[in-house]
Amino acid sequence: MKLFRRLAAPLFVLALATSAHAAAIKALIVDGQNNHDWKGTTPGLKKYLEDTGLFTVDVATTPGNKDDMPTFKPDFKKYRLVVSNYNGQDWPKETQAAFEEFVRAGGGFISVHAANNSFPSWAAYNQMIGLGGWNGRSEKSGPYVYWEEKAAKVVKDLAPGRGGSHGPQHAFAVETREPQHPIMAGLPAKWMHAQDELYDRLRGPAENLTVLATSFAPKDKGGTDRHEPMLMTIGFGQGRVFHTAMGHAGGGKRVAQQCVGFIVTFQRGAEWAATGKVTQKIPADFPTADQIRLRE
Numbered sequence: 429m430k431l432f433r434r435l436a437a438p439l440f441v442l443a444l445a446t447s448a449h450a451a452a453i454k455a456l457i458v459d460g461q462n463n464h465d466w467k468g469t470t471p472g473l474k475k476y477l478e479d480t481g482l483f484t485v486d487v488a489t490t491p492g493n494k495d496d497m498p499t500f501k502p503d504f505k506k507y508r509l510v511v512s513n514y515n516g517q518d519w520p521k522e523t524q525a526a527f528e529e530f531v532r533a534g535g536g537f538i539s540v541h542a543a544n545n546s547f548p549s550w551a552a553y554n555q556m557i558g559l560g561g562w563n564g565r566s567e568k569s570g571p572y573v574y575w576e577e578k579a580a581k582v583v584k585d586l587a588p589g590r591g592g593s594h595g596p597q598h599a600f601a602v603e604t605r606e607p608q609h610p611i612m613a614g615l616p617a618k619w620m621h622a623q624d625e626l627y628d629r630l631r632g633p634a635e636n637l638t639v640l641a642t643s644f645a646p647k648d649k650g651g652t653d654r655h656e657p658m659l660m661t662i663g664f665g666q667g668r669v670f671h672t673a674m675g676h677a678g679g680g681k682r683v684a685q686q687c688v689g690f691i692v693t694f695q696r697g698a699e700w701a702a703t704g705k706v707t708q709k710i711p712a713d714f715p716t717a718d719q720i721r722l723r724e
């Protein structure tokens with residue numbers, strides 16, 4: 429009897445956990461190559477998804493070298509959301525085709541920071557992310573997309589130029605441009621993001637692209653003096669893509685991904701990409717127009 433009592437509470441908790449898992453959304457994080465600290469950030473991204481209580485998360489890690497890459501064949505169809513923390517060598521054609529089919533058929537996808545540097549010549553991938561940078565991107569990759577403040581609209585600049593740039597890292601403000609979008613609804617119109625690289629001059633097909641939020645990249649911080657897209661959604665077939673340009677990590681630091689603004693928009697973007705809705709509440713520790721907020 430004593431033993432039963434001792435076991436009963438844990439068993440009850442286990443039963444609850446099991447039933448919660450049965451209702452959870454299955455998500456997959458892809459990593460394995462990145463010029464950023466993917467080993468340090470994947471556990472954080474996984475925890476942020478799990479903290480919502482909505483997701484169970486698996487991780488698929490690619491081989492570290494080209495010779496073994498043909499073995500990389502995750503079963504994307506098992507999931508409702510794929511998160512890329514990957515910036516590296518091409519996946520096998522078969523895996524690319526399976527991933528395209530997954531998103532086209534209604535799967536959710538999130539591109540985090542340097543995931544938008546990946547795969548410059550994979551046409552469908554660039555349609556999914558809308559905009560990307562580096563790895564030879566130029567006007568041939570598509571227009572440079574920025575936000576024109578006075579007209580309050582997105583500009584697609586077809587003039588020749590590089591795709592992807594940033595100045596030294598600094599903290600910067602993020603401004604909402606689509607306050608009615610489920611991911612943005614209820615967030616402050618303007619909030620401070622912790623020290624990060626402010627990606628500018630991103631280029632890509634920019635089809636079915638909605639710019640949810642932008643950040644001003646001042647010239648004196650190595651920027652463009654323009655409002656650059658930070659949070660975006662893209663439609664690809666029946667699939668929903670959430671793209672966050674934020675989240676630099678390296679040198680043992682991942683402060684940009686500890687920013688509550690990064691975390692909360694990632695969590696809301698994940699739910700939206702997977703389901704088309706956002707049921708999460710805005711937490712009390714969300715950053716304000718003049719205050720950065722970090723979590724451990």
Ligand code: ZN
Binds near residue numbers: 464541542675676677
């Ligand atoms: Zn970076």
